[in-house]
Amino acid sequence: MVLKAVVSVVVLVGVVVIPAFTSSNSGDLTRPQPREWPCPIETDFYPCVCTNNENYELSIDCSAVETDQDLSDAFYYAEFPFSHFKEFKIEHDPNDPKMTLTTLDPYTFRTLTFERITISGTKIEIIQDEDFSNSHDTLTYLNLASNKITYFPFDSIQGYTNLQTLSLDDNQIEVWPNFESDSLEYLSFSGNEGITLTDFTNTPNLREIYMARNKHDTLPYQLFWNLFNLTVVDLQRNEMTFVDEYYIASQSNALTTINLDHNKISVIRHDAFHGHVCSHTEEIGVWS
Ligand SMILES: *[C@@H]1O[C@H](CO)[C@@H](O)[C@H](O)[C@H]1NC(C)=O
Numbered sequence: 001m002v003l004k005a006v007v008s009v010v011v012l013v014g015v016v017v018i019p020a021f022t023s024s025n026s027g028d029l030t031r032p033q034p035r036e037w038p039c040p041i042e043t044d045f046y047p048c049v050c051t052n053n054e055n056y057e058l059s060i061d062c063s064a065v066e067t068d069q070d071l072s073d074a075f076y077y078a079e080f081p082f083s084h085f086k087e088f089k090i091e092h093d094p095n096d097p098k099m100t101l102t103t104l105d106p107y108t109f110r111t112l113t114f115e116r117i118t119i120s121g122t123k124i125e126i127i128q129d130e131d132f133s134n135s136h137d138t139l140t141y142l143n144l145a146s147n148k149i150t151y152f153p154f155d156s157i158q159g160y161t162n163l164q165t166l167s168l169d170d171n172q173i174e175v176w177p178n179f180e181s182d183s184l185e186y187l188s189f190s191g192n193e194g195i196t197l198t199d200f201t202n203t204p205n206l207r208e209i210y211m212a213r214n215k216h217d218t219l220p221y222q223l224f225w226n227l228f229n230l231t232v233v234d235l236q237r238n239e240m241t242f243v244d245e246y247y248i249a250s251q252s253n254a255l256t257t258i259n260l261d262h263n264k265i266s267v268i269r270h271d272a273f274h275g276h277v278c279s280h281t282e283e284i285g286v287w288s
Contacts, residue, residue, distance in 0.1 A: 059087040106129075142167070158181055
């Protein structure tokens with residue numbers, strides 16, 4: 001941890017080291033350190049808020065940003081003593097008419113890197129390929145639930161080599177393509193009504209898949225077959241009327257939960273839950 005190392009040096013050497021920071025930051029040695037160091041100066045970054053915790057992890061919360069302009073201004077005027085952040089967050093109430101954030105500008109975040117990003121409840125429709133591109137090596141968690149997303153750059157996912165969790169719940173994505181990711185383990189795209197599925201052959205490490213409330217009436221044949229680590233499949237509140245052979249079959253022997261609650265299922269074919277699946281499955285819910 002670079003930040004941790006730097007902070008301990010300050011403690012040991014004190015006064016000798018501090019000018020190096022002030023000069024790179026403001027160039028004015030007489031100016032007192034802002035209270036929120038190592039964050040940007042509070043007023044420059046308004047209405048975004050930067051905090052650091054006892055483990056020297058920095059986080060940014062821009063939930064108070066109302067417009068596209070607010071967001072780009074906050075990042076434009078702030079100077080960042082450190083560029084790596086544990087978390088970035090914008091959480092809007094989707095029903096608040098004051099909140100009109102519609103776009104992320106790929107240059108907004110400049111050279112900052114993030115581990116966890118949550119942007120929810122906004123009016124954003126399009127996620128551009130480069131929106132988070134500085135975080136290719138650092139991003140582990142991306143939560144873009146409850147926006148208005150119609151376009152998401154699935155082809156760029158493979159570039160995020162440590163991304164484990166992706167949530168696109170409650171958006172308006174029409175096609176779930178067969179994109180590649182070697183790192184992805186938790187995937188959630190519930191509440192994208194009418195979404196078309198291809199398959200999951202290029203995301204082999206998936207453990208949990210949430211695809212509730214999508215109006216699925218059928219599933220592609222052997223959709224889950226190559227997922228050796230699959231443990232949870234959530235298909236609640238869809239429109240499935242029957243569960244055909246090999247519908248929820250995978251070669252995993254860790255599958256513990258298949259949730260089919262609130263569908264319209266009248267027929268479950270023999271071999272619908274196949275192979276290792278059946279003998280190890282602890283819970284198959286089919287309540288309607
Ligand atoms: C499954 O999980 C194990 C460890 O839990 C891991 O070594 C393996 O690479 C994972 N992926 C596949 C496709 O088996």
